[in-house]
Amino acid sequence: MSINLRTRGSVKGGVAEIKSLIRHPMESGARMDQSTGKPFPMKLITNVDVSVAGKKVIDAQWSANVSANPYMHVNVAANSGDEVTISVEDNTGEKGSDTFKLR
Amino acid sequence: MKRRSFLKATLATGAASVAVSAGLLTPSTVLASWNKKAFDAKKVDEALNALLGSSDAADSADVKLTAPAIAENGAVTPVTVDASGMKGVESIVIVASNNPTPLVCEYKFSGAAQGFVSTRIRLGSTQQVMGVVKAGGKLYKAQQEVRVTIGGCGG
Numbered sequence: 001m002s003i004n005l006r007t008r009g010s011v012k013g014g015v016a017e018i019k020s021l022i023r024h025p026m027e028s029g030a031r032m033d034q035s036t037g038k039p040f041p042m043k044l045i046t047n048v049d050v051s052v053a054g055k056k057v058i059d060a061q062w063s064a065n066v067s068a069n070p071y072m073h074v075n076v077a078a079n080s081g082d083e084v085t086i087s088v089e090d091n092t093g094e095k096g097s098d099t100f101k102l103r
Numbered sequence: 104m105k106r107r108s109f110l111k112a113t114l115a116t117g118a119a120s121v122a123v124s125a126g127l128l129t130p131s132t133v134l135a136s137w138n139k140k141a142f143d144a145k146k147v148d149e150a151l152n153a154l155l156g157s158s159d160a161a162d163s164a165d166v167k168l169t170a171p172a173i174a175e176n177g178a179v180t181p182v183t184v185d186a187s188g189m190k191g192v193e194s195i196v197i198v199a200s201n202n203p204t205p206l207v208c209e210y211k212f213s214g215a216a217q218g219f220v221s222t223r224i225r226l227g228s229t230q231q232v233m234g235v236v237k238a239g240g241k242l243y244k245a246q247q248e249v250r251v252t253i254g255g256c257g258g
Binding site for chain 1: 136137138142178179180183187199202203204205206207208209210211212213214215216217219220221222223224225
C-alpha cells in the first residue's frame with residue numbers, strides 16, 4: 001500500500017501555487033480507542049519533499065499536530081511545463097508520491 | 104466520580120506505555136531525517152532550540168500569520184504563514200503553544216521556493232498559534248490567539 005495523494009498546481013506570474021491533499025490518518029499514537037482501552041498505533045507522515053524541475057526545493061517535517069488528511073499549499077517560482085514531484089513518507093516506512101506538469 | 108477517576112487513571116498509564124512502546128518499536132532508520140527531540144519537546148522554547156538552535160525570535164510585520172479568530176473545530180484549523188516579502192527565507196515553523204507537543208511542522212526552503220506555507224493543523228484548546236521564520240540566520244515571528252470551541256487532539 002502506498003499513501004494516496006492528489007496534487008495540482010498552476011503558474012501565475014512566474015510563481016507556481018502547488019496544492020496537495022493527502023489521504024492519511026495522522027495518528028499520534030496517544031489517542032485512546034474507547035472500545036479496547038488501548039491506544040491507536042502511531043501512523044504519522046513525518047517527511048514531505050517537493051521537487052520542481054528535478055531540484056528539491058522544499059523539505060518539510062510534520063508532527064501529529066497536522067490535521068488528518070493533510071492539506072498543503074506552497075509557492076515555488078517556476079515555469080509552466082515544469083515537472084513537480086511531491087513525495088511523502090510516514091513513520092511506518094510507507095511512501096507515496098505524485099508527479100505532474102505545471103499548467 | 105468513580106468513573107471519571109478510572110478514566111483519568113487509564114489515560115495516564117496508557118499515554119506512558121505509548122511513549123515507551125513508540126520508543127522501542129520505531130526503527131530509528133525510518134525517522135533518520137525527523138527531528139524527534141524537537142517534535143517530542145513539551146515546551147515551545149525547547150522545540151525551537153532543538154530545531155533551529157535558538158528560540159529568540161523577534162516580532163516582525165513581514166511575517167503574516169493568517170488563522171481564524173475562532174475555530175469551531177480544532178481538528179482542522181487553517182493556518183497560513185506568509186513571509187514572501189522577506190529575503191533569504193530558510194525555513195518556516197508553525198507552533199501551537201498549548202498543544203501537548205507544540206511543534207506542528209517545519210518547512211525548509213531552497214532554490215526557487217518562496218517563504219509561504221498554508222496548511223491545516225490540530226489545536227487541543229484555545230491558544231496562541233505562532234509562525235516562526237528563519238531568514239538570514241535570524242528568527243522572526245508572528246502570533247495570533249485562536250479560540251477553540253471543540254478541541255482536536257483527544258479521542
